[in-house]
Amino acid sequence: MIQVQDISKSYEKGKVQALDHIHLTVKPGEIFGLIGPDGAGKTTLIRIIASLLLPDSGNVKVFEYDTREDFQSIRNIIGYMPGKFSLYQDLTVEENLQFFATIFKSDIKQNYPLIKDLYDQLAPFKDRRAGKLSGGMKQKLALSCALIHEPKLLLLDEPTTGVDPVSRNEFWKMLLKLKERGITIIVSTPYMDEASLCDRIALMQFGKILDMGSPHEICQNSGLELYSISSEEPFHLLQAVKGYSRTKSCYAFGSSLHVNLNDGDIHGLLDYLSSKGLKQISSEKIDATIEDVFMEKLNTLS
Amino acid sequence: MNSIEVKDLTKKFGDFTAVDHINFEIKQGEIFGFLGANGAGKTTAMRMLIGLLTPTSGTGTVAGYDVNTQSEEIKKHIGYMSQKFSLYNNLTVKENIRFYGGLYNIPGKELKVKTDELMARLGLTDYANKLLQGLPLGWKQKLAFSVAIQHKPKIVFLDEPTGGVDPVTRRQFWEMIYEAANEGITVFVTTHYMDEAEYCDRVSIMVDGKIAALDTPATLKKQFETENMDGVFRKLARGAARTE
Amino acid sequence: MKSSFIAMVIKEFKHVIRDGRSLFFLLAQPVMMILLFGFALSNEVKESKVIIVDHAHDLASKGLIQRIDQNRYFHVIGSLSNESEAKEIFEQGRASLIIVFPENFSDDLKHQYKSSVQLIADAHDPNTAAIITTYASAVFRDFQNEQLGLLKMPYEIKVETRMLYNPQLISAYNFVPGVMTLILMILGAMMTSVAIVREKELGTMEVLLASPMHPLQIVLSKAIPYLVLAFITVIIILVLSVFVLHVPIRGSLLLLLAESLLFISTTLALGLLISTITEQQQVAMFISLVGLMLPSLIFSGFMFPIENMPLVLQIISNVIPTKWYYNIVRAIMVKGLGFMSIWKETVILLGMTLVLLTVAIKKFKVHLS
Numbered sequence: 014m015i016q017v018q019d020i021s022k023s024y025e026k027g028k029v030q031a032l033d034h035i036h037l038t039v040k041p042g043e044i045f046g047l048i049g050p051d052g053a054g055k056t057t058l059i060r061i062i063a064s065l066l067l068p069d070s071g072n073v074k075v076f077e078y079d080t081r082e083d084f085q086s087i088r089n090i091i092g093y094m095p096g097k098f099s100l101y102q103d104l105t106v107e108e109n110l111q112f113f114a115t116i117f118k119s120d121i122k123q124n125y126p127l128i129k130d131l132y133d134q135l136a137p138f139k140d141r142r143a144g145k146l147s148g149g150m151k152q153k154l155a156l157s158c159a160l161i162h163e164p165k166l167l168l169l170d171e172p173t174t175g176v177d178p179v180s181r182n183e184f185w186k187m188l189l190k191l192k193e194r195g196i197t198i199i200v201s202t203p204y205m206d207e208a209s210l211c212d213r214i215a216l217m218q219f220g221k222i223l224d225m226g227s228p229h230e231i232c233q234n235s236g237l238e239l240y241s242i243s244s245e246e247p248f249h250l251l252q253a254v255k256g257y258s259r260t261k262s263c264y265a266f267g268s269s270l271h272v273n274l275n276d277g278d279i280h281g282l283l284d285y286l287s288s289k290g291l292k293q294i295s296s297e298k299i300d301a302t303i304e305d306v307f308m309e310k311l312n313t314l315s
Numbered sequence: 316m317n318s319i320e321v322k323d324l325t326k327k328f329g330d331f332t333a334v335d336h337i338n339f340e341i342k343q344g345e346i347f348g349f350l351g352a353n354g355a356g357k358t359t360a361m362r363m364l365i366g367l368l369t370p371t372s373g374t375g376t377v378a379g380y381d382v383n384t385q386s387e388e389i390k391k392h393i394g395y396m397s398q399k400f401s402l403y404n405n406l407t408v409k410e411n412i413r414f415y416g417g418l419y420n421i422p423g424k425e426l427k428v429k430t431d432e433l434m435a436r437l438g439l440t441d442y443a444n445k446l447l448q449g450l451p452l453g454w455k456q457k458l459a460f461s462v463a464i465q466h467k468p469k470i471v472f473l474d475e476p477t478g479g480v481d482p483v484t485r486r487q488f489w490e491m492i493y494e495a496a497n498e499g500i501t502v503f504v505t506t507h508y509m510d511e512a513e514y515c516d517r518v519s520i521m522v523d524g525k526i527a528a529l530d531t532p533a534t535l536k537k538q539f540e541t542e543n544m545d546g547v548f549r550k551l552a553r554g555a556a557r558t559e
Numbered sequence: 560m561k562s563s564f565i566a567m568v569i570k571e572f573k574h575v576i577r578d579g580r581s582l583f584f585l586l587a588q589p590v591m592m593i594l595l596f597g598f599a600l601s602n603e604v605k606e607s608k609v610i611i612v613d614h615a616h617d618l619a620s621k622g623l624i625q626r627i628d629q630n631r632y633f634h635v636i637g638s639l640s641n642e643s644e645a646k647e648i649f650e651q652g653r654a655s656l657i658i659v660f661p662e663n664f665s666d667d668l669k670h671q672y673k674s675s676v677q678l679i680a681d682a683h684d685p686n687t688a689a690i691i692t693t694y695a696s697a698v699f700r701d702f703q704n705e706q707l708g709l710l711k712m713p714y715e716i717k718v719e720t721r722m723l724y725n726p727q728l729i730s731a732y733n734f735v736p737g738v739m740t741l742i743l744m745i746l747g748a749m750m751t752s753v754a755i756v757r758e759k760e761l762g763t764m765e766v767l768l769a770s771p772m773h774p775l776q777i778v779l780s781k782a783i784p785y786l787v788l789a790f791i792t793v794i795i796i797l798v799l800s801v802f803v804l805h806v807p808i809r810g811s812l813l814l815l816l817a818e819s820l821l822f823i824s825t826t827l828a829l830g831l832l833i834s835t836i837t838e839q840q841q842v843a844m845f846i847s848l849v850g851l852m853l854p855s856l857i858f859s860g861f862m863f864p865i866e867n868m869p870l871v872l873q874i875i876s877n878v879i880p881t882k883w884y885y886n887i888v889r890a891i892m893v894k895g896l897g898f899m900s901i902w903k904e905t906v907i908l909l910g911m912t913l914v915l916l917t918v919a920i921k922k923f924k925v926h927l928s
Contacts, residue, residue, distance in 0.1 A: 028449070050484075149352070
């Protein structure tokens with residue numbers, strides 16, 4: 014169990030409020046996602062939980078240890094993967110793994126089953142310098158090094174940023190497998206679609222938590238009634254819907270638009286649109302996605 | 316007229332062929348999405364187009380200038396913005412705009428007027444004298460884009476401009492892209508957000524250094540029998556030999 | 560715990576060896592400096608051009624002129640009839656020294672037991688001028704002594720100046736200890752501080768901190784490869800000095816190496832301290848190179864004698880480690896002294912090392928800021 018109680022942290026003598034009275038709890042063995050854009054405070058929060066950063070106020074307990082007093086004990090049981098590439102560029106894949114295994118008083122062989130999948134993919138490059146790997150491979154190596162000692166808690170700070178969708182997908186499959194071994198995982202990401210892969214999430218922006226719960230709960234409880242609308246002319250459609258007086262919000266989602274109406278009257282909108290000359294419009298009611306909820310909460314915030 | 320034309324463009328590093336005989340034509344005012352997995356050769360290809368890398372073989376023109384022989388001319392006539400670096404964090408908003416304006420030879424008086432206009436358009440007038448590093452990422456990226464097209468280039472190259480940006484700002488950013496395209500600027504953009512791929516006029520997907528697909532999003536979805544571009548991407552990228 | 564320390568040290572060695580540029584800088588730098596100081600920048604002045612104004616044209620003057628010319632420090636390039644042309648000569652840079660013999664030079668010597676010779680030196684470079692006139696005076700004194708030996712003079716006051724330890728004023732004797740001190744100071748401090756700060760900059764320090772490794776282990780493991788490298792540098796410098804510059808080590812080699820090891824530790828501790836006050840490699844490099852270089856140079860006594868400085872600066876020099884090490888090296892290498900003569904300096908260096916180390920460790924941040 015990880016308990017974050019009333020954590021606040023500011024930089025530059027209070028000018029930048031990175032975290033603003035954050036509360037959250039992470040249950041053992043779950044994948045908890047911190048979902049939010051750059052500057053939301055995700056990195057700061059993860060560092061505080063890792064005991065690397067001291068909060069201005071509040072406290073954090075990682076299992077039974079306090080991050081202020083027992084930080085050395087916490088550092089024995091966590092695996093940490095920071096956002097920037099955190100490995101030694103001039104050491105080979107094998108050397109990096111061996112090094113991290115040793116400083117965690119472990120051995121590659123000892124925990125091999127844990128990193129087997131990752132290692133199999135890395136094996137062809139084991140004598141290559143880490144700096145010469147592609148983005149996706151570096152992430153896999155960094156994850157392996159964070160896992161090599163079978164930590165109780167894995168802290169991953171934006172592990173998939175800048176990585177293509179296929180590699181991201183593979184990475185998450187790996188995380189789900191780790192969860193099966195009982196490792197608690199806290200992961201941060203700006204990609205809203207990854208939120209649904211977590212057990213529970215916290216939506217963050219500007220140092221605050223906008224909403225928290227399982228992805229399903231968050232969408233259900235949002236109270237958003239959304240329609241997905243598409244046509245052959247997406248740009249014109251967007252302009253037109255925005256011009257409709259009863260549109261509360263309207264956002265592009267790929268080839269369609271998610272529309273939230275003041276009165277929920279979709280037919281009123283469709284009539285309006287055809288009067289504007291837009292033809293062949295398809296529409297359907299949809300459940301809100303995490304991204305929809307996030308944007309709604311953001312707007313309420315400002 | 317074609318904004319960008321590329322024929323059998325290739326780049327090798329020793330034995331390694333990063334970009335393998337790619338061909339395409341992009342029309343003026345088009346929004347062109349340039350997709351691909353990490354290691355597929357996207358960055359290398361883009362570097363050749365913006366005049367930062369000399370091709371090993373093949374020909375191409377960007378804004379009418381030859382990629383093999385006129386790279387300096389190309390640089391003068393394009394705009395460029397990347398995720399990693401676009402503006403200086405320890406300069407103010409105003410200073411950044413003026414610096415890049417000067418870099419692209421916008422004359423002094425005109426630059427002053429344009430600077431004020433730009434800030435007004437983005438709602439940043441109150442932040443004119445604030446250092447960039449205090450601003451949220453989304454604002455920085457929007458500013459960077461505006462600065463990149465300040466000198467009215469024919470083409471603007473955007474390298475993952477919306478990485479890590481919040482969803483609302485992301486969409487505002489794409490509205491800016493649409494406006495630019497409407498004004499006739501060709502937009503060449505790479506992204507890892509597959510929903511953004513749908514906003515493009517046409518999209519290409521690079522796999523193992525080659526272009527595996529190039530068409531409108533609608534056609535590609537039909538061709539690969541998927542509902543969205545994410546599906547198209549997965550089907551193509553999964554077959555890649557180079558997970559590298 | 561022991562094995563993770565060893566793993567860190569091994570990793571550090573790998574970094575150093577694989578960073579070709581730094582390694583080159585580390586090892587080539589002392590070689591270059593020694594050769595530069597040893598050969599090119601010699602304080603000795605050889606083959607100075609001399610012009611003679613001989614009003615005497617007698618045996619004594621001719622004899623002296625010949626001696627001057629034969630001396631390896633001088634080269635007589637011509638003669639003038641009148642010393643009024645001297646100024647022009649100097650302005651044109653044609654000679655550094657003009658020697659004027661008066662009429663009746665020999666006669667005066669023989670009958671009045673004294674005469675005088677005028678030396679006119681181009682003193683736009685006062686150091687060189689002083690050296691040249693000193694050499695020339697030495698030649699005259701030799702001659703004088705010889706002559707006196709032939710005559711029977713009951714009383715003589717001989718003024719002898721001997722340059723102790725370095726009779727020929729060979730500059731290399733002075734430079735080797737100085738160069739060694741400077742190089743070790745800068746390299747030790749810079750390499751260590753940059754190595755630590757680099758980890759902070761790259762982000763790997765975070766990962767290390769988030770591990771069971773004790774911060775002390777992290778810090779010390781960084782120092783060890785540079786300790787080894789600096790020691791190798793010392794050996795290189797000594798080898799070059801002895802075999803290329805012919806500067807002997809008069810005292811105990813073992814003592815010299817031991818003291819060097821101590822000084823290296825001092826510089827490493829300084830490097831560690833520097834690393835705690837910045838997060839950027841460039842700043843660390845700047846502080847080590849520019850920040851340390853000047854005080855180390857000025858207050859070591861290498862270039863400028865400390866005794867000639869104002870009292871305040873003399874006191875300050877006591878805080879600068881290079882002063883103590885420079886004295887130690889000179890004592891052992893040039894004077895051939897033993898431990899009993901330098902125990903005070905050794906204790907001071909030891910004390911400095913411990914203080915620096917303690918402060919550095921206390922300041923090492925266990926948390927990020």
